[in-house]
Amino acid sequence: MIVLGISPLDKDATVSIVEDGKILFAAGEERFTRNKQQDGFPAFALKQALAYTQLTADDIDIVAYPFLEAEQEKVLFTKNIAKESQVITQTDTSNLSSLLNQAERKKSVRTDVINGLKNANEKHEKGVLKQIFYKLAGTNSWFSKIVAKHESNKWAKEAELSFSQWQDELTSQLNKLGLSDKLRRVDHHLSHAANSYFSSGFEQALCITIDGYGSGLAGSVSIAENGKFKRLAEIDYPYSLGTFYEHVTSSLGFKPSRHEGKIVGLAAFGDPQVLTEVLLSRFIESAGNFKINQANNIYFSRYLASRFSKIDVASAYQNVLEIVTQNMVAYWVKKTGISNIVLSGGVTANVKLNQRIFAIEQVKQIYVYPNMGDGGCASGAALFFSPPKTFTQSISHCYFGPDYSTQEMETEIIANNLSYSKPEFLAKEVAELINQGNVIARFSGRMEYGPRALGNRTIMYHAKEVEVNQWLNKKLGRTEFMPFAPVTLFEARERCYLNISGAEHTAEFMTITFDCTEEMIQQCPAAVHVDGTARPQLIKRETNPGYYDIIKEYEKLSGIPSLINTSFNMHEEPIVCSPQEAIKAFLHGEIDFLVLGDFLIKHPKITET
Structure with a gap:
């Protein structure tokens, strides 16, 4: 069964195509329109999804949407606000x-x-x-109560209009594609529970969902077992x-x-x-x-x-x-x-x-779940209608977006008149450049799904100098209070982080912090926050060989199994998607080197000196 999941249209519109419990493609509309958290019908993402999977609208069995009918949503939130x-x-x-x-x-x-x-x-x-x-x-006992009720009623009126607007757009766009009769709706928080459970690898789990609003709720607690859900709260x-x-x-x-x-x-x-x-x-x-x-x-x-x-x-x-x-x-x-x-x-x-x-x-x-926000509801709704056949298999990665051919990359490099090479031992050469203090952007393979950069659309640097948080953020046009997050070799996890056993899988997606060991604090101060924690991505070679090899080669040179990993984008822009966007961000951010597939590109400022 092939299910097309479409996330809520009010923000971060996303498409996911699932076949028999396997995610074939998933990406947010923002990556193609270049408008962060793009709302509306995800037409560009859908076009890319169908092209990548070589499917047509006729091949879709179900279109899954993680909200109820607008009138049903209104009944739920109106009752609750009363x-x-x-x-x-x-x-x-x-x-x-x-x-x-x-x-x-x-x-x-x-x-x-x-x-x-x-x-x-x-x-x-x-x-x-x-x-x-x-x-x-905010604080006057009498007046604040009046204000609070007014704000809730105001929210309800705006929500009613919003649900009606997005329902009309969804219906209109599906009609154009001949898919309106395949539309199936699912409770919003059930779609959240489904994406986390069906990708976790647990046969039995307690599903906790917490968000802003969805189908009358702001959260839920459920037991998931053998592919079924029982809501407790x-x-x-x-x-x-x-x-x-x-x-x-x-x-x-x-x-x-x-x-x-x-x-x-x-x-x-x-x-x-x-x-x-x-x-x-x-x-x-x-x-x-x-x-x-x-x-x-x-x-x-x-x-x-x-x-x-x-x-x-x-x-x-x-x-x-x-x-x-x-x-x-x-x-x-x-x-x-x-x-x-x-x-x-x-x-x-x-x-x-x-x-x-x-x-x-x-x-x-x-x-x-790696795409824990509403963008992830596309895959959650799709997985609900097309669950995996076994419930003890977890996802090993979330590289579900598009990729680009070597020819497409080389064409873009030449069009920008950039100096480049194709090293025989790329990982070793990149590790040496990082060890020398260069900032490296990496663009390779399929784009990550969700808010975290996980190696394929990533900027790397060594984590030995805490000052990098200021100068690299400034170079990228960002203002941040958190340090950069680290990527760490999976086998070195206990050298770097405390109490990590039982959370290794979710740490592969940079979704949790840990207290750092003394070794991590001393060797990688740029990746450790003031409270002694870090938010790592643990990397296995079987998950991403090219990315892993760079970090492994860097460890051989420095003795340190971690690097800084920050998303490859400029401030307030989505993570880069195509080679063209990668080169644009590379040049604008004045990053020292760009790994574009198998190519290694020097920034013109280096070539000129």
């Missing part, structure tokens, strides 16, 4: 002022230098009138940890649904205890579930951001996210006795959260 209104009315917030005063006394003045901030005490301050409004709308929208984290992202001056990783980076510099009790007062926790009081009131986080330092606000939000999620997962692990955890949903892009879930005493193995 119930939320009662919770807001009944919840006592009279202790908030006292908690905020206690938080004020916990503040401290810092002199640390934090790259990307003017100073360690920087707040996201606004004008006086805005700050007064934020305080009233539902986190009703608007009690959304996705919205919770989007609020702090926006309130600290970043783009929600895009820059949440910056909050994770900032959090490590702050003191979580300053505001943790304030934030926890918003949560109403029960057995394996929770509610968030005034969940859609963004003015609460904006008030905190204007009153407290960015790093303390970020640290508290990260800490509370971890506490609430750990409590929920630990409850269901203990209740079910299941020690294999699989995660999906946009919130599980939070690699520190995933480490904390793995730290739960009863959890023995963890796996996070």
